[in-house]
Amino acid sequence: xxxxxxxxxxxxxxxxxxxxxxxxxxxxxxxxxxxxxxxxxxxxxxxxxxxxxxxxxxxxxxxxxxxxxxxxxxxxxxxxxxxxxxxxxxxxxxxxxxxxxxxxxxxxxxxxxxxxxxxxxxxxxxxxxxxxxxxxxxxxxxxxxxxxxxxxxxxxxxxxxxxxxxxxxxxxxxxxxxxxxxxxxxx
Amino acid sequence: xxxxxxxxxxxxxxxxxxxxxxxxxxxxxxxxxxxxxxxxxxxxxxxxxxxxxxxxxxxxxxxxxxxxxxxxxxxxxxxxxxxxxxxxxxxxxxxxxxxxxxxxxxxxxxxxxxxxxxxxxxxxxxxxxxxxxxxxxxxxxxxxxxxxxxxxxxxxxxxxxxxxxxxxxxxxxxxxxxxxxxxxxxxxxxxxxxxxxxxxxxxxxxxxxxxxxxxxxxxxxxxxxxxxxxxxxxxxxxxxxxxxxxxxxxxxxxxxxxxxxxxxxxxxxxxxxxxxxxxxxxxxxxxxxxxxxxxxxxxxxxxxxxxxxxxxxxxxxxxxxxxxxxxxxxxxxxxxxxxxxxxxxxxxxxxxxxxxxxxxxxxxxxxxxxxxxxxxxxxxxxxxxxxxxxxxxxxxxxxxxxxxxxxxxxxxxxxxxxxxxxxxxxxxxxxxxxxxxxxxxxxxxxxxxxxxxxxxxxxxxxxxxxxxxxxxxxxxxxxxxxxxxxxxxxxxxxxxxxxxxxxxxxxxxxxxxxxxxxxxxxxxxxxxxxxxxxxxxxxxxxxxxxxxxxxxxxxxxxxxxx
Ligand code: HEM
Ligand code: SF4
Numbered sequence: 001x002x003x004x005x006x007x008x009x010x011x012x013x014x015x016x017x018x019x020x021x022x023x024x025x026x027x028x029x030x031x032x033x034x035x036x037x038x039x040x041x042x043x044x045x046x047x048x049x050x051x052x053x054x055x056x057x058x059x060x061x062x063x064x065x066x067x068x069x070x071x072x073x074x075x076x077x078x079x080x081x082x083x084x085x086x087x088x089x090x091x092x093x094x095x096x097x098x099x100x101x102x103x104x105x106x107x108x109x110x111x112x113x114x115x116x117x118x119x120x121x122x123x124x125x126x127x128x129x130x131x132x133x134x135x136x137x138x139x140x141x142x143x144x145x146x147x148x149x150x151x152x153x154x155x156x157x158x159x160x161x162x163x164x165x166x167x168x169x170x171x172x173x174x175x176x177x178x179x180x181x182x183x184x185x186x187x
Numbered sequence: 188x189x190x191x192x193x194x195x196x197x198x199x200x201x202x203x204x205x206x207x208x209x210x211x212x213x214x215x216x217x218x219x220x221x222x223x224x225x226x227x228x229x230x231x232x233x234x235x236x237x238x239x240x241x242x243x244x245x246x247x248x249x250x251x252x253x254x255x256x257x258x259x260x261x262x263x264x265x266x267x268x269x270x271x272x273x274x275x276x277x278x279x280x281x282x283x284x285x286x287x288x289x290x291x292x293x294x295x296x297x298x299x300x301x302x303x304x305x306x307x308x309x310x311x312x313x314x315x316x317x318x319x320x321x322x323x324x325x326x327x328x329x330x331x332x333x334x335x336x337x338x339x340x341x342x343x344x345x346x347x348x349x350x351x352x353x354x355x356x357x358x359x360x361x362x363x364x365x366x367x368x369x370x371x372x373x374x375x376x377x378x379x380x381x382x383x384x385x386x387x388x389x390x391x392x393x394x395x396x397x398x399x400x401x402x403x404x405x406x407x408x409x410x411x412x413x414x415x416x417x418x419x420x421x422x423x424x425x426x427x428x429x430x431x432x433x434x435x436x437x438x439x440x441x442x443x444x445x446x447x448x449x450x451x452x453x454x455x456x457x458x459x460x461x462x463x464x465x466x467x468x469x470x471x472x473x474x475x476x477x478x479x480x481x482x483x484x485x486x487x488x489x490x491x492x493x494x495x496x497x498x499x500x501x502x503x504x505x506x507x508x509x510x511x512x513x514x515x516x517x518x519x520x521x522x523x524x525x526x527x528x529x530x531x532x533x534x535x536x537x538x539x540x541x542x543x544x545x546x547x548x549x550x551x552x553x554x555x556x557x558x559x560x561x562x563x564x565x566x567x568x569x570x571x572x573x574x575x576x577x578x579x580x581x582x583x584x585x586x587x588x589x590x591x592x593x594x595x596x597x598x599x600x601x602x603x604x605x606x607x608x609x610x611x612x613x614x615x616x617x618x619x620x621x622x623x624x625x626x627x628x629x630x631x632x633x634x635x636x637x638x639x640x641x642x643x644x645x646x647x648x649x650x651x652x653x654x655x656x657x658x659x660x661x662x663x664x665x666x667x668x669x670x671x672x673x674x675x676x677x678x679x680x681x682x683x684x685x686x687x688x689x690x691x692x693x694x695x696x697x698x699x700x701x702x703x704x705x706x707x708x709x710x711x712x713x714x715x716x717x718x719x720x721x722x723x724x725x726x727x728x729x730x731x732x733x734x735x736x737x738x739x740x741x742x743x744x745x746x747x748x749x
Contacts, residue, residue, distance in 0.1 A: 094222070094225070097347060097349055098430075100345040100346075100347070100425070101345055101422050101425045104422075123222060128344070129342070129344035129347050155201060156202075157197065158194050159198075160198070160339055160341055160342070161414075161466065163344050168465050169339070170194060171469070171471075172469070177193065177194075
């Protein structure tokens, strides 16, 4: 099944998008499925099974992407990261948070620098944390207004802990309040 | 106690704006109930049997009097004039309207409180010892570390949709009063050879359907690595915890499946990348937070015998014996205000009582209170010379029942009176047992005993670790109670064993009576109920309890506040 979307959020803007996402239908196998021409984001198992052919194509046109399912680890394709124009992580259900750890590991451990796109059940109220974990593109759910969803990126202006977007925790970034600044009794 | 700085205020304010908008979108149907559910849960809002319930975070159980008075205000303004203190040191309000929750959050923010992550599949409120900072056996005060963990876990972007809820407890003393073995992560402060502080990491404890005590995966994690090591544990759990079955999704199942050693290895592999990184704690940060928990302005006092001058007052003596705890500073004591008066659901307090205990804390305890995981309140810093005065006042408000650690100091979850998940009621069982054993002389004779009741297998009432555990079960649509024995919390934590077929509600007081009969018959000098239960096993108890039919004696099961 080829999922084509017209618009995504990239950075903080709504932009046109011409990538499509290949999902295996029932009965299709990663080694035999035909990957159509054009800008296609393929599942990790398809990349692994058809690596040489797809790599050649990536080399020629600079256009192949992969997507991770939540149970795949960032390390699955760690030597190939330079070949992808886009990496997507699928959130089949918005309650499944494994994709956040995949994103973190791709960025912080494996130093992936290209586009990192959230796909699947992607809703406005997840975008802030997705951005923190290193996503910079969001294919939000098509039944929701994408311009509303953009607002989800700017919910908080400060955060306590470090993550991909902000490698320094608050306590290293800012001089924080100490007793001297307070006039209260401490009670 | 910890005071918010500008950043804490900012984050809580922005959270309220976010949540207010989410509620509005739900009311406008821009969010489906399914989408709204995890959002409201991460804000402590549950749909219960009758109404919404809001759970407010009391970080590590510590409260100022302004905060307590705000609870009283919430009870009066938005609820039915009472609140319920829980085994996780939080407070719950049972009759909340969705539309008003953002306003409640604004009221809370004014006193540096919130409901962030009091529910949902994220890192929950961090709990600790209710005597933290005043206990004589304390190695370190765990509260600065609990606060640092609170901040770190607040809206942690990576750990907001974990396989299941996640609970961390920190214990700083020799004796474990934070029930660390039944937490997803249980931390114990230890001192290394050079005197430096570190943490023993116990992982994979939990109650619920499959009760498991935690396993130690590292004996000494230096304090600098507290956050990075915790992060490594969380990342392993987030990636490898089961998500196919919510009953198998807790970290305890993962630790058990791979074994503690292999789990430790997985954590080390993640930790290798994080060690020494930016989340490594600095001395400045620990000291900045610790300043707020510094010793109070204690007066220099001589230790006195609080009974002096009141030698004939047996009621006062009983209260001193049960409800007053030692303090590391001479001349001071910690006082437990019992929320277990017979006839009142365990942990419930009215708005008048909340205002009143706030007054007491202002008068006698530097304006601070604590919530215990046994669902009582503590005034931690009372001058011994003021104990009689305090007792007289607390007694007048029904808060001086001298039953701490005794049979009627029952832990009970809200059960079927409120909870949509319950198989059976808990509160009326607690009430029936408390009524039957109301005689304080008898209770004092029985001595220390923990009776814990849960209305279903989720174990919110800690029944597995009760010396006597009572679990509500459903049999053909009616409510029954299964009894276990020999559970314990603390350093000798143990999971209780079920004694046999379950009982009907009206049989329960007699069941407890029979268990106590065996104890009284078998005990040797100084032996507590749980010691006898563990020494003899369940056999003699079982034999006696089931020997003759139990005639139903009490009528339990009336709806309380419904
Ligand atoms: C009000 C509605 C409540 C609901 C719907 C609820 C739900 C649950 C559920 C589903 C679990 C099992 C979690 C699991 O094993 O994964 C659980 C466990 C627990 N809950 Fe509650 N609960 C409620 C109230 C309370 C209250 C009032 C307390 C404290 C008095 C409490 C404290 C706990 C504790 C200590 C556990 C056991 C944690 C463990 O397994 O380690 N809960 N609750
Ligand atoms: S133990 Fe069951 S009945 Fe009791 S509060 Fe928890 S979920 Fe509800």
